[in-house]
Ligand SMILES: O=C(O)C1=C[C@@H](OP(=O)(O)O)[C@@H](O)[C@H](O)C1
């Protein structure tokens with residue numbers, strides 16, 4: 001896909017439903033005792049993996065992704081290995097769910113997911129009594145023999161909503177109390193849904209505790225994905241002639257770190273929460289702004305984990321130095337997001353410094369243009385697609401269809417706002 005320089009970035013747009021919440025809705029509604037009704041589920045490559053896996057395990061779905069009735073009368077063993085594709089959330093959260101389900105379950109993924117660390121869920125789930133074996137002890141494919149679990153205490157060395165959620169989803173099936181403590185707070189979508197579905201859960205600061213619980217069915221609507229919204233918002237802020245409005249988008253504090261960081265850098269962004277249960281939802285308006293460089297440390301990382309590469313783009317346009325440190329986790333995503341961000345920026349004429357756990361950019365710089373690769377990573381495909389409209393000569397992104405992992409219709413949305 002070739003993205004050309006643009007004169008303006010304006011419009012009111014919708015973003016796709018939240019990916020994190022969609023995965024959880026599909027899994028947790030299937031774990032409940034009746035029929036749940038969920039509006040506005042994300043239909044993307046990643047969430048389709050979770051949808052199909054739950055279907056293989058006995059899930060019942062009526063309707064479409066705009067309004068789906070979800071139930072599961074009795075969990076069955078799948079005769080086939082369960083394909084998680086590119087989706088870390090599917091693999092890790094399903095490991096938690098399946099640890100408590102009788103039977104032999106095999107999870108596998110694509111080349112990217114097969115290289116991502118799974119030991120972080122294997123170890124705590126084994127401690128709870130699950131029998132799990134994984135390739136080289138820590139990689140997919142992974143075989144889980146589910147059954148009786150007992151609650152235990154877990155202290156995470158790295159904040160991770162996926163690991164926390166895997167433990168909690170096993171915890172509500174375990175005898176006794178299960179507790180997870182994180183070094184910094186990660187997104188709390190699982191905790192919010194558990195509470196809304198009647199689970200015995202208590203949260204105090206960075207510690208979450210659950211007891212064995214039966215989940216009640218729920219009716220709710222999933223908001224727009226703020227991680228997807230971050231792309232058009234960054235484009236409007238960084239373009240000299242930009243204004244973008246996005247309504248009905250999720251504004252959970254655990255997810256809005258990037259927007260708050262842009263505001264700290266001087267961005268003109270308004271966020272208004274209009275509804276708050278089970279998730280805060282509202283409107284974002286973003287306008288062209290002059291930014292100043294900023295330093296991001298490890299405490300802020302979890303609330304902007306998927307938006308961190310976008311900070312490098314903001315740094316290119318900001319006055320002074322922008323530095324991200326303490327973000328080693330970025331090397332364990334769909335691609336090594338530190339390395340590919342740095343390589344791609346250099347290809348389009350930007351000077352950027354790579355650190356083991358982040359990067360530094362000295363701004364302002366102009367983006368000349370050129371050819372980059374997404375390395376099959378949706379967030380990298382979207383990041384460098386924004387560089388096109390902001391460049392002098394345009395940017396070509398190869399393997400750009402990776403956007404379908406989280407934001408089908410991304411290029412149509414970009415076309416709508418770039419005039
Ligand atoms: O729980 C989730 O839905 C997610 C948690 C984050 O991963 P980690 O838990 O590995 O930080 C994030 O990067 C991912 O896109 C989605």
Ligand SMILES: C=C(OP(=O)(O)O)C(=O)O
Nearest residue numbers: 086087088089306333379
């Ligand atoms: C890291 C991501 O997702 P996952 O871990 O589910 O593959 C992401 O969406 O950026």
